[in-house]
Amino acid sequence: MKVRDREVTLFESGEGTPTVYLHGFADIHGVAGELLPFHQALAHKTRLIAPAHPGCNGSSELTNGWAPGDLSFHYLEVLDALGLDSFNLVGHCAGGWIAAELAIRHPERVRKLSLIGACGLFVVGQPISDVFMHAQPERGVDYATLRNVFFNGPETELGLRWFPNGRGDLEEETRRYAMLRYGSFTGFRPPYFYERSLIERLYRARMPAQVIWGEHDHMVPIAHGQAYAEGLPQAKGLNMIAGAGHAAHLEQPEQVANLISQFLKD
Secondary structure: OEEOOEEOOEEEEOOOOEEEEEOOOOOEOOOEOOOOHHHHHHHOOOEEEEEOOOOOOOOOOOOOOOOHHHHHHHHHHHHHHHOOOOEEEEEEOHHHHHHHHHHHHOOOOEEEEEEEOOOEOOOOOOOOOOHHHHOOOEOOOEOHHHHHHHOOOOOOHHHHHHOOOOOOOHHHHHHHHHHHHHHHHHHOOOOOOEOOOHHHHHHHOOOOEEEEEEOOOOOOOHHHHHHHHHHOOOEEEEEEEOOOOOOHHHHOHHHHHHHHHHHHHO
């Protein structure tokens, strides 16, 4: 679709109440060019709308800034173009950060908020992992440390599928590069994938909220999930996913999709 002369790559599937999904690094648009089992399961229960971040998977880059406010305004224009005045909002990783920003800025439009391993908060003594350092392959070919950041260990089947050693499929390589480029615009320098003021403004997001975290998240420490769960007024604790890392929704797709579907239904 086109929004004010900007191309926005978008996947849509399912019927019912609209649920906007904002992606992370190991995710649709970040590595995959189609809906994954988690997204497909969610689309069985809701109308899933998954736009690609600016610069990712064919979406145009922004030209006037990459701060949280710029990205929030970009997505408001996308949502306006789609005619979505009210919607559920789900975000993972960097997409979770923007979802939280939208929720505090425009709480009247977000029906329910679900965050999976979301960046965005500054938590003292609990820094977010340096994705860009780990994106440099060891011996020029080995992405084991990057896989460990995103998944439950460096040699998982999913990690090797989406972040293989050496060169992979050209289209997938292009998506991975574009997502890292997006990340460099939004989180390469301090503040590193966070906005200091966000944690103090979570009180504005008064819609029902859900926080989901992989028990072995090596990118965003669990302390960030606890901070989200404590700061969002209607969040009811932290939902931990056993046997999963940062990309909990890829590693345990059925469990995470069921958690979110039930939350949106209740």
